Amino acid sequence: MTCPWATISPAQNPTADSLMIEMGRIEGDGARIDVMNKIIYEVPTLTQEQRITYTKAILDLSKKRGDHVLESVTTAELGYLLFFSGNSLQGTELAYTALDMAQHHDHAQALGIIYIDLAACIEDSSKGLGYLRAGLAASERASDPYTGASALLNLSYFFMNRGVRDSALYYAQRGYERTLEVKSNRWFPTAGLWMLAQIHDDMYGDRVIAREYLKKALAVPGAMEHPIAYMRLYMTMSKFQLTDGRVDSALHYANLIRDRKDLLNPFEVVEMYGLYKQIYDTTNADSALKYYRLAETAQAALEVTRNRQQVALLQMKKEMELDHQLAARSRNIQFGIIALIVITLGIFLLIFSRTSVVGAKAIKNLSLIALLLFFEFINLLLHPFLDRITNHSPILMLLCMAAIAGLLIPLHHRMEKLITNMLVSKNNRVRLEAARRTIEELEARPTDTNAG
Numbered sequence: 168m169t170c171p172w173a174t175i176s177p178a179q180n181p182t183a184d185s186l187m188i189e190m191g192r193i194e195g196d197g198a199r200i201d202v203m204n205k206i207i208y209e210v211p212t213l214t215q216e217q218r219i220t221y222t223k224a225i226l227d228l229s230k231k232r233g234d235h236v237l238e239s240v241t242t243a244e245l246g247y248l249l250f251f252s253g254n255s256l257q258g259t260e261l262a263y264t265a266l267d268m269a270q271h272h273d274h275a276q277a278l279g280i281i282y283i284d285l286a287a288c289i290e291d292s293s294k295g296l297g298y299l300r301a302g303l304a305a306s307e308r309a310s311d312p313y314t315g316a317s318a319l320l321n322l323s324y325f326f327m328n329r330g331v332r333d334s335a336l337y338y339a340q341r342g343y344e345r346t347l348e349v350k351s352n353r354w355f356p357t358a359g360l361w362m363l364a365q366i367h368d369d370m371y372g373d374r375v376i377a378r379e380y381l382k383k384a385l386a387v388p389g390a391m392e393h394p395i396a397y398m399r400l401y402m403t404m405s406k407f408q409l410t411d412g413r414v415d416s417a418l419h420y421a422n423l424i425r426d427r428k429d430l431l432n433p434f435e436v437v438e439m440y441g442l443y444k445q446i447y448d449t450t451n452a453d454s455a456l457k458y459y460r461l462a463e464t465a466q467a468a469l470e471v472t473r474n475r476q477q478v479a480l481l482q483m484k485k486e487m488e489l490d491h492q493l494a495a496r497s498r499n500i501q502f503g504i505i506a507l508i509v510i511t512l513g514i515f516l517l518i519f520s521r522t523s524v525v526g527a528k529a530i531k532n533l534s535l536i537a538l539l540l541f542f543e544f545i546n547l548l549l550h551p552f553l554d555r556i557t558n559h560s561p562i563l564m565l566l567c568m569a570a571i572a573g574l575l576i577p578l579h580h581r582m583e584k585l586i587t588n589m590l591v592s593k594n595n596r597v598r599l600e601a602a603r604r605t606i607e608e609l610e611a612r613p614t615d616t617n618a619g
Contacts, residue, residue, distance in 0.1 A: 402439070
């Protein structure tokens with residue numbers, strides 16, 4: 168197999184490259200999803216563009232391996248990353264595509280991730296809340312603390328943005344407790360602690376408790392190695408200092424964020440320049456104007472990136488459509504072969520039942536096999552249609568299949584009767600032929616005139 172990481176431009180990231188090699192060798196859907204999470208979210212030196220590049224490489228690997236579970240999850244993660252790179256339309260489309268793929272394999276861990284990604288991409292708040300709860304339920308079904316913690320923290324963020332402070336606090340506390348169960352990710356508890364600090368400061372007005380949570384978050388091992396945690400914590404510290412009137416301290420934390428600007432996504436860059444503008448608004452109008460212009464430039468760069476990604480996504484979409492067309496064509500050819508086999512077997516049964524080549528018992532056994540093949544062929548043919556109209560209900564599917572089998576029972580009796588009649592006719596013909604030969608033999612014997 169061609170190494171998928173060979174398609175990545177040289178000198179990318181040694182840690183991510185080694186994880187790509189590990190992913191190519193590892194077995195098990197859950198294990199591959201865990202490695203995918205490490206590549207996309209736990210390699211601290213990756214830029215946003217590199218995260219997208221590696222996600223596309225993982226998607227290529229999953230297609231080459233025929234790994235539909237990993238393909239669906241990676242498609243959703245690519246949509247999530249593109250959404251936060253400014254391409255909301257294509258990101259949402261990919262997330263919905265991933266959900267459609269996942270509903271066919273029903274892998275709980277994959278579904279949990281996809282529901283969370285989709286909730287982040289769509290604008291409909293009621294649907295977003297429903298997807299987050301579905302993601303939480305799927306993660307609990309999979310016993311996956313990583314996805315479960317993500318779902319809980321996203322639920323907390325959802326309610327925080329809508330001013331429902333008790334629900335926001337409840338889910339943040341649950342989310343933080345769940346992050347402590349994720350042993351593979353050292354910085355993950357930072358997300359829960361930052362959320363608790365935000366809620367206590369913005370919604371409860373308790374800066375003292377908020378600062379305690381921030382201190383605890385800053386002390387989490389490995390937290391400040393990760394750009395997301397680094398940016399969020401220092402952004403909050405800067406705002407705290409600014410509201411307390413400590414402009415120099417606020418500027419210090421803003422400068423720390425700027426030092427790692429290349430690792431941020433475009434939205435975070437715009438937010439960083441907005442922070443600078445807010446800091447200089449009260450002290451230096453020229454600097455405020457400068458950062459306002461920088462924010463505008465970052466926004467323009469975001470538009471350029473969005474257009475470039477749309478072209479790449481259009482190509483990817485066309486490739487996915489071609490893959491689906493090839494798969495559909497292959498299925499149609501296989502259905503045609505099965506239909507030809509069933510029809511040919513039926514014709515042979517009718518022919519053999521009129522000859523003496525095959526015995527009666529063999530013909531009856533063959534007729535039963537033909538009927539079973541016909542039933543399974545109908546099952547394969549109608550399964551996608553029945554799956555849709557029954558809304559994936561196993562009980563309704565079973566009842567439909569039982570009804571079809573009930574309709575085929577009279578057909579089997581008719582076929583058995585027809586074959587029996589043919590066999591009787593064949594036996595009668597055989598007996599008539601034997602009698603005719605006997606008469607001919609008797610007539611052919613010379614008459615003895617001296618007898619009696």
